[in-house]
Amino acid sequence: MPVYSFEGIVPVVDPTTYLHPMAVLIGDVTIGPRCYIGPNASLRGDFGRITVEGDSSIQDNCTLHTGSGSDCLVRRGATVGHGSILHGCEVGQNALIGMHSVILDGAVIGEDSLVAALSLVKNDADFPARHLIAGNPAKVVKELPEAAIVWRNNGDGEYQRLADRSLVGIIECEPLAEVEPGRRRNSGEARAVRLSSDTK
Structure with missing residues (x-):
């Protein structure tokens, strides 16, 4: 597993977290309980501190980094979608960062907010809780009603169970070499099929 100390500072990973063997942690990185850190995620704590609080998901090909002396903070229950880049920013509790979004230095994403896929959040932008944020540069689109906050969790959401x-x-x-007869589906796929049929 590619985990590296940097100038004597060793990454810390709670034993209940799943850290994929192809994820890379360097230096001042701390990951809390029941997180999911996906393949090819890169968390580089060589300039500043990276903290991922419990129940969070850092998905495949994400990059977390900082400027000199700054922090990158992902608060409890947040989800960072595939291919996103977080640089010296703060992602609030239960927020969702859409795929391939970029959140730049000093930016703050409020709790329970959703950053749409492919958005660019500029330096020092400060977005309130419970809002849809989208665009390049990203702007508030609307406040989210309670029913729209589907990623809220109590520590037992899909990514905690996946961890x-x-x-x-x-x-x-x-x-x-070939598909075996009667190949079973994993329980995540079976659940998705059930949910889809339940909503018709």
Whole structure:
């Protein structure tokens, strides 16, 4: 697993967190309990401190970094979507950062907010809680009603359960040469199918 100390500072990862073997942690990085850190995520604490509080998800190909002496903070229950970049910013509790978004130095994303995919949040932007934020540069689109805050969780959301499942269920292996008869689906897929049929 590529975890590296930097100038004597060693990353800290709670043992209930799932850290994919292809994720990279360097230096002053702290990850709280029941987080999911996906493949090819890069958390580089070589200039400043990176803190990911418990129940958060840093998905595949995300980059977390800082400027000199600054912090990058992901608060409890936040989700950072695939390919996003966080640089010296703060993501509020239960916020969702959409795929391939960029959040720049000094920016603050309020709790329970949603940053739409492909958004660019400029330096020092400060967005309030419970809002949809979108665009390049990102702006407030609207306040989110309670029913729209679907990613809120109480510490037992999908990504916390995925962290638990991944700790025991992800095992490096060789691929099969062909699909076996009666190939089963994983429980996440089966649940998605059930939810889809329940809403019709």
